[in-house]
Amino acid sequence: MYAAVVRSFDEPPTYDVFPEPTGSDVLEVVAAGLHPRVRSAANGTHYTSEGSLPMVPGIDGVARTAEGELLYFVADDNTTGTMAERAAVDRRRAVVLPEGTDPVAVAAGMNPAMSSWIALRRRAKFQGGSVLVLGATGNAGQLAVQIVKHLGASNVIGVGRDPERLKLLPSLGADEAVGLDAVGAVAADVGVVLDYLWGEPTEQAMSAILHARSDRALPLTWIQIGSMAARELTLPSYLLRAAALTVIGSGQGSVSGRDILAELPQLAALITSGELAINARPVPLAEVGKAWAEPAAPGERVVLVP
Ligand SMILES: NC(=O)c1ccc[n+]([C@@H]2O[C@H](COP(=O)([O-])OP(=O)(O)OC[C@H]3O[C@@H](n4cnc5c(N)ncnc54)[C@H](OP(=O)(O)O)[C@@H]3O)[C@@H](O)[C@H]2O)c1
Secondary structure, X not given: OXXXXXXXXXXOOEEEEOOOOOOOOEEXXXXXXXXXXXXXXXXXXXOOOOOXXXXXXXXXXXXXXXXXXXEEEEOOOOOEOOOEOEEEOOHHHXXXXXXXXXXXXXXXXXXXXXXXHHHHHHHOOOOOEEEEEEOOOOHHHHHHHHHHHHOOEEEEEEEOOOHHHHOOHHHHOOOEEEOHHHXXXXXXXXXXXXXXXXXXXXXXXXXXXXXXXXXXOOOXXXXXXXXXXXXXXXXXXXHHHHOOEEEEEOOEOOEOHHXXXXXXXXXXXXXXXXXXXXXXXXXXXXXXXXXXXXXXXXXXXXXXXX
């Protein structure tokens, strides 16, 4: 079969022949999203990377059964991923999609949407209140603003860098949309932070919020989800003593595979309902090399279509 094939962690994948996957359910792939997580697995830097090559990238996608049913599925193999004509689908890691579903939108949206959905439902045990999304202008951040509202937050604050895309956030449900310099002024008493950035922007936001708090004993749960700005953080020790700050992470490992899978049906239903704004760009799988080299337009998710 044809697939996107990674032969070196220093080179983008090429459209090439790759052995057919094995398993009881080998299905036609309809769409697979090019998420940051897919890139980091394909360049060997993701924390789950096992370093084996050659590999087919792609962690999830939409496949069609012989009967014509569409399934969203999560790959369970780090070597033969979803950016291929066919993929092995484990039905325990798949959700049936309703007829008429746009497979490209589902392939674009499930991974970024899952980041906030799982963080709030499985890590924060979210019961409402005020939430700040740090890195709200990206795909996952924009979906986080919408999901936070959907899950009942009283107040959603979007924080990001790009001034033009910050202006979009109120139409997605944000009560405030500000740059980093205004965080202390608008988020003093926030209860949860969903952090897609880490590094310097996190250092700045954490310090600003904790210094602005009206009551230092008010709990603040800071959830590390992505590291678009940096992989490391300098955390002054006094911030942990001077306020009721809890820092946790959300991702593969901190949430069990079983718990992640348990959330898929409800999230897939939300995405297929059309309630969330998803900006997907389909690209033929044969053009994977070009798609890899060209960064997606801001806020857009490339979806490879075999
Ligand atoms: N843990 C999980 O469960 C999980 C699941 C999905 C995704 N993620 C992670 O979430 C992160 C975001 O994913 P995504 O799909 O939203 O990616 P994306 O669409 O590429 O968006 C990334 C955003 O990061 C911002 N950014 C990049 N560098 C920055 C910097 N130095 N300072 C401030 N902002 C910066 C950019 O904002 P501007 O250009 O607007 O400034 C961009 O919009 C990734 O790290 C991804 O791996 C985690």
